[in-house]
Amino acid sequence: MAEREVDRSVSQTVKAQLALRDQILSGALRPGERISELQAVETTGASRTPVRMALVRLEEEGLLEAIPSGGFMVKAFSERDISDSIELRGTLEGLAARFAAERGVSARELEPLKECLAAIDELLRQVPISIEAFSSYVTLNARFHALLTELSRSPPLIRQIDRASALPFASPSGFVMAQSALPEAQQILIIGQEHHRVVIDAIENREGARAEAIMREHARLAVRNLRLALRNRTHLDLLPALALIKSATD
């Protein structure tokens, strides 16, 4: 078939990677399910070579698992895998905060962080928070975490944090959304914002240990809340990525 429609604006590899990731996170492909290359070729519109490159990348990202006899399957995660991933990310972010504090950060570099902080404050003034505001919160929070990571000025650490965030439930947006399933959601967001404020203060005052400690606490709080949220399964449709949890945890 020569009349394959080709979108030349992005590479076929990237297109296939995005499409497959969507399929996985949306739950169209279930955990444990084998991904057929041919099927992926049909659904993504790319040919086998870019599809295979995308599969390799997704495996490295942690969303897929190589099958010894060949091919890939969608990875399945236990509840503990998820909480460990969040704690792992918190530990890495703690190190980033410490690096930032110890190495010093100019007022100008801290500016965007403070803007984020102020914007979130504004959102949280609403009681109860609206859906739109919550959506903005998710974006701003992710931005805050990304900026904080950057402050470490450590490419290897930034890279590792990015990798740790590849798992959707371990990303800032992911765990905020998981927490939102709880009745105390608003209170949780306010506490989280307090953490944000403290870490900036610690970095400004070059208190590495405090900066690190608060980010770890931030993550531990997220873990506790995730545990609670997983009890209230009814709300979990808020986090489609949780489709990745293996059903064995039921």
Add this chain to the structure above:
Amino acid sequence: MAEREVDRSVSQTVKAQLALRDQILSGALRPGERISELQAVETTGASRTPVRMALVRLEEEGLLEAIPSGGFMVKAFSERDISDSIELRGTLEGLAARFAAERGVSARELEPLKECLAAIDELLRQVPISIEAFSSYVTLNARFHALLTELSRSPPLIRQIDRASALPFASPSGFVMAQSALPEAQQILIIGQEHHRVVIDAIENREGARAEAIMREHARLAVRNLRLALRNRTHLDLLPALALIKSATD
């Protein structure tokens, strides 16, 4: 050419990946240098498809960097990148030690760690240590760290530590070899062994915080020693992987 000699014992992709990694770590390909696919095809004996898969994997490993206009180049690291990578790994291992301590480890699981410890003690009894003994030490030390990581029983964490060790200088073998360049090498090994002993003790007594702290100290020591070793550039041929340091640090 149909008469390409093919080794069917391992996949061509793996073969290419190993061959390319060797070329990078041995310094045959210099940092910043662009890797030509065609050239890689010739040197590895695989065809372009497996070579490309290997390149993608090596990029994800952190040894290569994608060039925006296409293709890959050998990544270059600054001295700080290296020390950050070691500290990063130490932080992750600290978390692993804490998990092990908090979650509890049976005596049977601790057995192989203790065997490692005893074997290293045996080696360190030699003063000065022989080349062969040092080589055994490198292996045993890597084994100790791998076993400790496993004790965390956290697949996401184990995975992340493996990734952090992909950079050769950040692996246990890597930094031990870097330290060996120092005149105080033997003393350093003895201190490291003391750390190993403490972490096992902490895990046995379920002291998570102490187990974590000692692993982080272990890494910080390695960083300090690496800094010293980098001053004594004359000895650095002991660590071929240091070919990855960008010459800008001269």
Add this chain to the structure above:
DNA sequence: TGTATGCGTTATGTATACAATAACGGAGAG
């Protein structure tokens, strides 16, 4: 002499054909 443009060469991105292997099903024997 310097710069800009155009063409040619080379390398990468993509598609597909071919080969090998593993999984699955059916048939036959115990």
Add this chain to the structure above:
DNA sequence: CTCTCCGTTATTGTATACATAACGCATACA
């Protein structure tokens, strides 16, 4: 009726051909 073996089929692994974009060089014009 069940287990095993063989054949078929489907899917992955590999190779290569083709398309396209980038780089460099040369030439011409300012």
